[in-house]
Amino acid sequence: MKSKLDLDRKMVDECRLMAERIADRLHGFIVSHSTDSVERSVLRLMGLDGVDRKGTPLANIIVDAVKAAGKLNYGVAGVVADLMAAFDVDVDGDGDIQSLAGGISKGDIKVKGKVKGVEPLPPEKRREVLRPLVESGLQRIKKRVDERNALKERLPMDSGPLLYVIVATGNIHEDVIQAKSAVEMGADCIAVIRSTAQSLLDYVPYGATTEGYGGTYATQENFRIMREALDGAGEKAGRYIYLVNYASGLCMPEIAVMAAFERLDMLLNDSMYGIIFRNINTMRTFVDQHFSRTINAHADIIINTGEDNYLTTADAVEQAHTVLASDFINEQFAIKAGLPPRLMGLGHAFEMDPEIEDGFLMEVAQAQMMREIFPDAPIKYMPPTKHITGNVFRAHLVDMMFNVASMMTGQSIHLLGILTEAIHTPHVGDRFLSLQGARYARNNMRNIASEISFERGGRVEMRAKEVLKRAHDMLGEVEDIGLVEALARGMFADIKRAPDEGKGAAGVFEKAKGEYFNPFFE
């Protein structure tokens, strides 16, 4: 892509190199450690689902039992294989892992005693025992990928930015109604906002849910329900509809598995969001994001990153470079997990004070800069929120400026601004007005990006260059001290996070050297 902004290619390459080295430095820790959630996701990949009578997921019960037996650092899969063999369980499908889990849960099978008494199987034997389960899991994911490709071919999506809206009633059945209506109004992506604080739960809730706070719980059944609804709505509308949810929190790998099994299309999956904004332990997040992104890559699921959060309290003009620096870092972690550029929905936002003279030019500069630096990524452009007050008429206008900036710079995923931002979660009429505006811009300005060039040495070019330079400098500083120290010092969003603090730290452990077993990561 020829740069309209005359961006310094060398500087961009250097940013990538520095970000690569930043991610490299953590890679050793990441691959030598695992977490409770990673292990639970391994069980889920092998087909384990369900909860006990108290509502505790069986995945949690097995991992907790293996942990209590002091064997989790060998990987839960190995212990499960040993137990299955010890009970002569016929491995002919995932019913077995289900009944094994049931047995453990009811106390019929004492993992502690059993593991102490039984000689662990050699890795080859374990692989043999688990092979049907592992293959079944991988096949299930592959089926979803093939389905999606077939559907997208038959029901092509819009070529311009995809219009992304949210539903968040707390009741999945209400969400379905809102979602279908949104599709009818022209939405391309439906995201179901999760119930508040789900990110801090160290388990994934189960089943269809009808109550939530500020959103709807992410459960596999809720995914399935919404997927079915959107497939129906998509058939009617003649275009495939993306279903989006959020992996962030203490269960990133598990949500990634559920999303893969139920054919979600996009997942919020940021390498640092949980650390900075939810006070989740640093190392826990780094390990979880790696495994979950690997699953996303297999499932052809686009990851979205949360850089808009940097601008929620920080000044959008002064801190724009932190967004770009974070995008470079997120990109590198994504590469390490095997994600190709077409699955990297790196985030940026339109959050400057509308009162600033030439503020629009700066927004366009930054949006264009993102477009050029990540040409093959389905970058995610997020709408104004910080300066949106209760004056809905003005909010609607600011959202239109955002729509225009998006079209001028050829964005990929356009998260719609909504006039009632900060008043309530969208009502059906609010969403209608918002989609009406976005579709107006997308159609009326369909090909504007290919018509635009920027004044050489002008304000737009200079702004983009300045942001790139500052991001470059920041990456240099982060590289010097390492990302963990940078987070501890509060270099991102001015929020300090020490590596030994935060939720979920107890769930991180070092893999037993040479003996850790995970059939999916071989």
Next chain:
Amino acid sequence: MPKTKSETKKRKYIKPYGDTINDGAVQLSFTLPGVTGELAVEAAKRLAQKMGVDDPYISSATEIGSDMTFIVLYGRIIHDVDLTRIEVSEEEEEKAPGMKAIDGMIEENLKRKIVVVGACIGNDAHTVGIDAIMNMKGYAGDYGLERYKNIEAINMGAQVTAEEILERALKEKADAVLVSQVVTQKDIHIGNLSKLVDLFDERYEGEKPLLIAGGPRITDKIAVELGFDRGYGGGTLPSQVAYFVYKKLLDKAEEK
């Protein structure tokens, strides 16, 4: 003829103003489910009339799918309000000085560091508000309490129980406790905030710290009703909170 300022003050009853005083001009918009076309227009007119909107004119009735119609209407509202019957507490709060000035005042007049403990209580994981008040960078260029030389600011983050914040406040000998509540669905914030006040009343040994509640749906009125010393809504600047705490502590000190 344009009315003079004094004549305007004497008026007791007011109603919305379009282009003629007392025309009651209002605009309403809403979505009607399960109806479209002429029937939707008529239904909207009836609703408007029931709401006291006379002569409703449906300027647009758009079918938005799923058998729903989005209505925009204009009309003249028959109701008015008597301003003299309304009470508001217009306590004109003194504008807060900046961080440097407040730090100076604390040093000179209190001669010790102020200790502030803050958190989001209950299930709330939205720390954006408490972070804006407490973290170094603050909000909109106004520095957070962490940055004050003479304030020891302890941000406990999200999902903190009332017990945990009580223990920390006791341990740190907090002068003020800031409690943030963002989620208000089903009025969960009211329950959480009341329980906290009760807990502090029952179990705090010694002089209770100032209790301050904050959040996008919190107002001073609501907070004070629940037993807090002060309540703050969205857009509050850290210096406002710092100044309030300082002034209150100064009052207490001067009383002794």
